[in-house]
Amino acid sequence: xxxxxxxxxxxxxxxEFAHARGGALFRTALLLCGDWHLAEDLTQNALAxxxxxxxxxxxxxxxxxxxxxxxxxxxxxxxxLKRSGERPSLxxxxxxxxxxSDPTLRVTLLEAxxxxxxxxxxxxxxRYWEDRSVEETAAxxxxxxxxxxxxxxxxxxxxxxxxxxxxxxxx
Amino acid sequence: xxxxxxxxxxxxxxxxxxRPLVAGALRDGAALRRRTVGTAGAVAAVAVAVAAVAxxxxxxxxxxxxAVLAATPTGGxxxxxxxxGVASAAAEQVALGGQAAVQTLLxxxxxxxxVGQYVGRDGLPGQxxxxxxxxxxxxxGPGTASIGVTVTPQFAPDGKLDLGIDGLYDCAHRGPSSxxxxxxxxxxxxxxxxxxxxxxxxxxxxGADVLRADGVRITAATESLMDSGHEKVLRAExxxxxxxxxxxxxxxxxxxxxxxxxxxxxxxxxxxYTDGRATISPKAP
Numbered sequence: 001x002x003x004x005x006x007x008x009x010x011x012x013x014x015x016e017f018a019h020a021r022g023g024a025l026f027r028t029a030l031l032l033c034g035d036w037h038l039a040e041d042l043t044q045n046a047l048a049x050x051x052x053x054x055x056x057x058x059x060x061x062x063x064x065x066x067x068x069x070x071x072x073x074x075x076x077x078x079x080x081l082k083r084s085g086e087r088p089s090l091x092x093x094x095x096x097x098x099x100x101s102d103p104t105l106r107v108t109l110l111e112a113x114x115x116x117x118x119x120x121x122x123x124x125x126x127r128y129w130e131d132r133s134v135e136e137t138a139a140x141x142x143x144x145x146x147x148x149x150x151x152x153x154x155x156x157x158x159x160x161x162x163x164x165x166x167x168x169x170x171x
Numbered sequence: 172x173x174x175x176x177x178x179x180x181x182x183x184x185x186x187x188x189x190r191p192l193v194a195g196a197l198r199d200g201a202a203l204r205r206r207t208v209g210t211a212g213a214v215a216a217v218a219v220a221v222a223a224v225a226x227x228x229x230x231x232x233x234x235x236x237x238a239v240l241a242a243t244p245t246g247g248x249x250x251x252x253x254x255x256g257v258a259s260a261a262a263e264q265v266a267l268g269g270q271a272a273v274q275t276l277l278x279x280x281x282x283x284x285x286v287g288q289y290v291g292r293d294g295l296p297g298q299x300x301x302x303x304x305x306x307x308x309x310x311x312g313p314g315t316a317s318i319g320v321t322v323t324p325q326f327a328p329d330g331k332l333d334l335g336i337d338g339l340y341d342c343a344h345r346g347p348s349s350x351x352x353x354x355x356x357x358x359x360x361x362x363x364x365x366x367x368x369x370x371x372x373x374x375x376x377x378g379a380d381v382l383r384a385d386g387v388r389i390t391a392a393t394e395s396l397m398d399s400g401h402e403k404v405l406r407a408e409x410x411x412x413x414x415x416x417x418x419x420x421x422x423x424x425x426x427x428x429x430x431x432x433x434x435x436x437x438x439x440x441x442x443x444y445t446d447g448r449a450t451i452s453p454k455a456p
Contacts, residue, residue: 011197014200015197018189018196019193022193023186026186026187026192027182027183030182030185031178031181036187043187043192044192044196044199045199047192047193047200048196048197048198048203049203050196051196051197051204052200052201052204054200105177105180105181106181109178109181110182124174128174128178129178131175159174
């Protein structure tokens with residue numbers, strides 16, 4: 001196969017990966033940033049970086065884990081989060097694709113998450129959404145396991161306080 | 172209910188329109204790869220640009236605030252810019268940065284508009300296609316409102332406007348909501364224009380978004396508060412109308428490349444300035 005053939009094949013592979021995993025990446029981004037449009041931006045940015053390194057990513061043990069790491073770094077390096085005003089804002093989440101979700105819970109949760117510092121949000125999302133262990137979370141965030149535990153404890157406390165009526169949740 | 176269930180019930184069904192996201196990722200990723208390969212050349216270009224700013228002494232005439240918004244937008248000829256003194260070599264042109272974007276935005280706002288703070292940004296780290304951002308706060312009457320502009324110089328390189336981005340300029344793609352008004356047009360020069368307004372929990376948002384035939388994308392938005400999700404809505408209206416926003420994005424003053432003299436003037440006038448961080452304007456009323 002010649003060079004252009006390989007490039008076309010790699011592109012198709014990436015597109016398949018992006019369509020299969022893009023939704024999950026987006027939901028993680030949404031929990032991290034709390035804004036639909038910014039979550040789209042973060043997802044696209046992460047996918048772009050993945051595509052730029054696709055030859056390496058495709059050989060990784062877990063391209064999904066690699067993609068999640070890229071997304072996390074995109075989020076944490078995103079210094080200014082308020083960008084939703086650049087596009088039509090329909091609220092935190094458009095109605096179109098969340099018919100089965102609980103909108104009240106969604107708004108309450110995302111607002112509560114938004115009050116947490118970015119790294120606390122990242123800890124909660126990795127631990128309780130992505131089901132990563134303390135050690136895996138520590139490796140992703142490049143901190144110690146102890147730091148993850150204390151950050152997780154503190155973030156959960158803040159989340160409980162912020163969630164109000166939902167403060168009965170057990171974690 | 173455990174937190175995993177809360178997360179799942181809250182966003183488990185959230186699903187974006189993946190097609191434009193993937194198309195954008197392909198475009199940005201390819202550009203990022205090209206840029207990585209050409210890093211050495213880019214560094215040299217930056218050095219030339221910095222040198223050009225340093226030697227670009229002559230300051231150009233300040234834009235009259237309100238002059239462009241009052242004028243009928245022309246759709247713009249790239250490079251039409253400010254005229255005098257610009258006819259020199261291309262080496263004296265530099266990329267638009269946050270500081271110059273703030274200056275351009277201030278120059279395009281209606282005369283006498285009370286502006287409290289400004290923030291500019293050259294582009295996010297690692298972004299394949301840098302988005303230059305300028306934002307100002309509006310202080311008059313109750314609450315504070317915001318006006319922001321984002322310029323993406325190479326949103327559609329080579330004038331290819333159909334790389335999976337049609338949805339961006341399709342009102343239907345923006346999501347169904349009775350609270351939104353939206354108008355999409357293709358202008359005679361081939362540029363795409365979208366103007367919209369939404370009302371969300373009392374917050375009024377308006378915006379205009381143009382993708383010019385030269386591939387430069389300019390979006391402008393104004394909101395009836397400064398920080399969505401963290402402030403109470405105190406104002407009934409944002410400071411600019413949709414017509415004013417349309418004129419703002421269509422202004423030929425927005426250029427991906429500006430003269431070294433313009434950059435130097437922005438550096439002199441928009442100060443104090445730190446990229447990406449809000450700064451109190453010394454000219455604030």
